[in-house]
Amino acid sequence: MEKRIYIFDTTLRDGEQSPGVNLSVREKVEIANQLAKLRVDVIEAGFPISSQGDFEAVKAVAEEVKGPVIAALARANKKDIDRAWEALRSAEKSRIHTFIATSDIHLKYKLNKTREEVLQLVQEAVSYAASFGAEVEFSAEDAFRTDLTYLCEVIEAAIESGAKVINVPDTVGYSTPLEFGEFIASIKQRVKGIDRVILSVHCHNDLGMATANSLAAVAAGAQQVECTVNGIGERAGNTSLEEVVMALTTRKDFFGYTTGIKLDEIYRTSRLVSTLTGMPVPPNKAIVGRNAFAHESGIHQHGVLKERSTYEIMNPETIGIKTDGIVLGKHSGRHAFKKRLEELGFELGEEEINKAFYRFKELADRKKQVTDEDIEAIINHEVRVISEKYRLENIQVYTGSSIVPTATVGIRVDGEVVEDAACGDGPVDAVFKAIEKVTGFHVELVHYSLNAVTGGKDAVGEVTVKVEYNGKLYMGRGISTDILEASAKAYINAINRLMHEAGEEVIKNGV
Numbered sequence: 137m138e139k140r141i142y143i144f145d146t147t148l149r150d151g152e153q154s155p156g157v158n159l160s161v162r163e164k165v166e167i168a169n170q171l172a173k174l175r176v177d178v179i180e181a182g183f184p185i186s187s188q189g190d191f192e193a194v195k196a197v198a199e200e201v202k203g204p205v206i207a208a209l210a211r212a213n214k215k216d217i218d219r220a221w222e223a224l225r226s227a228e229k230s231r232i233h234t235f236i237a238t239s240d241i242h243l244k245y246k247l248n249k250t251r252e253e254v255l256q257l258v259q260e261a262v263s264y265a266a267s268f269g270a271e272v273e274f275s276a277e278d279a280f281r282t283d284l285t286y287l288c289e290v291i292e293a294a295i296e297s298g299a300k301v302i303n304v305p306d307t308v309g310y311s312t313p314l315e316f317g318e319f320i321a322s323i324k325q326r327v328k329g330i331d332r333v334i335l336s337v338h339c340h341n342d343l344g345m346a347t348a349n350s351l352a353a354v355a356a357g358a359q360q361v362e363c364t365v366n367g368i369g370e371r372a373g374n375t376s377l378e379e380v381v382m383a384l385t386t387r388k389d390f391f392g393y394t395t396g397i398k399l400d401e402i403y404r405t406s407r408l409v410s411t412l413t414g415m416p417v418p419p420n421k422a423i424v425g426r427n428a429f430a431h432e433s434g435i436h437q438h439g440v441l442k443e444r445s446t447y448e449i450m451n452p453e454t455i456g457i458k459t460d461g462i463v464l465g466k467h468s469g470r471h472a473f474k475k476r477l478e479e480l481g482f483e484l485g486e487e488e489i490n491k492a493f494y495r496f497k498e499l500a501d502r503k504k505q506v507t508d509e510d511i512e513a514i515i516n517h518e519v520r521v522i523s524e525k526y527r528l529e530n531i532q533v534y535t536g537s538s539i540v541p542t543a544t545v546g547i548r549v550d551g552e553v554v555e556d557a558a559c560g561d562g563p564v565d566a567v568f569k570a571i572e573k574v575t576g577f578h579v580e581l582v583h584y585s586l587n588a589v590t591g592g593k594d595a596v597g598e599v600t601v602k603v604e605y606n607g608k609l610y611m612g613r614g615i616s617t618d619i620l621e622a623s624a625k626a627y628i629n630a631i632n633r634l635m636h637e638a639g640e641e642v643i644k645n646g647v
């Protein structure tokens with residue numbers, strides 16, 4: 137039998153801790169469903185005690201997503217564990233993931249506890265979590281900077297108390313591959329009962345070595361890798377799921393392990409996470425970056441044309457990048473469009489298909505060829521959206537090098553179109569000010585980015601904004617072949633999300 141590495145995905149928990157990322161419950165469920173299609177072994181859906189939103193998201197994922205084990209994070213205390221279990225209890229398969237820091241530096245400055253006190257808390261927390269009948273994972277936070285003898289004692293206690301998975305995090309991304317491999321090997325050698333549990337690793341990418349450290353741990357005997365899609369996460373991020381999976385697959389000759397991942401869902405998962413989190417994937421990102429399979433130099437192009445393996449160690453098709461070049465245009469009918477949606481793996485209801493088809497026709501009127509990326513953008517930006525109180529109906533912008541930019545927007549508010557105009561420092565500023573006049577919201581723009589979904593002069597522009605309102609960040613996204621229209625849609629989307637999350641009772645601060 138082939139030796140299997142378990143993939144524990146923490147995109148929805150550690151990944152969501154990326155600065156400025158703030159997913160709604162529906163978006164988390166959508167990502168979790170895609171992770172189930174990707175066939176990850178475990179989905180860590182959130183940290184239920186941390187907020188009501190996180191609790192609801194874990195509960196919704198536990199109720200709706202079938203296949204993978206659903207995990208929830210809890211500190212090593214009864215209140216956290218109770219809340220995690222409450223959120224998880226309806227899951228098909230559940231795991232309570234409890235943790236406490238074990239390094240001296242955390243004990244002294246964060247927990248203000250002795251090693252003995254922490255050891256006691258580990259025993260109490262793990263046995264309490266196990267009493268619910270859920271599988272229990274224990275993590276020793278900052279394990280890599282923990283005294284090894286003490287760490288082994290803590291791990292042994294967790295196993296004796298009922299933990300079935302032991303996770304060894306490099307919380308601050310301090311390790312190097314050689315050291316981390318040796319560290320894991322020592323734990324395997326020294327801890328009594330370690331062969332009865334799954335040994336897991338969880339690496340952060342502060343020095344850019346999270347993937348390398350995780351793979352070194354696998355080579356030393358770790359059986360589970362914790363990771364996130366696109367490597368998103370706290371600070372420099374976590375181990376990247378696609379990198380670990382494709383390294384194990386491509387270099388099976390070296391590692392000798394398989395994963396259960398459905399490789400051709402990798403690219404779609406990466407795109408979905410990038411769109412919903414508003415975190416663009418850098419073009420040179422391994423595996424899923426736009427340039428990961430692009431060959432610029434003539435020598436490389438020539439080599440690849442003659443024999444792919446000269447310069448390519450993986451095929452783009454393996455991770456689900458479509459290279460069949462099928463494009464749709466304004467003469468494509470509903471049937472062809474629906475078929476392409478199915479081929480792209482979208483499962484939509486009739487109403488969603490109708491909405492998508494209408495948007496597709498609008499786009500096809502402006503753009504000769506509508507690509508798979510355009511269709512994906514339509515679905516992610518225009519079809520699967522939260523309820524819209526405000527909707528852009530029309531926009532006119534008057535701008536130039538020697539005039540004051542002026543924008544007029546027409547926004548549908550509860551069925552009625554309201555228009556207003558404003559001047560600004562630039563055309564985008566004028567558009568945002570006009571929107572603020574109509575909606576009555578004054579929010580602070582903290583981030584604005586513009587990406588082309590595909591190449592060419594008529595490319596669809598994808599705008600992502602992050603706005604701050606009452607100390608909280610909200611993201612908004614919009615697409616259009618006109619970048620000012622895409623900007624307006626993104627800004628309105630952020631305001632809709634703000635209203636959706638904060639509820640109707642949100643107090644407008646006016647402008």
Ligand code: KIV
Pocket residue numbers: 150235275276277278303305306307308338340
């Ligand atoms: O980085 C870390 O130590 C963590 C633990 C909670 C597993 O995220």
Ligand code: ZN
Pocket residue numbers: 150305307338340370
């Ligand atoms: Zn972490």
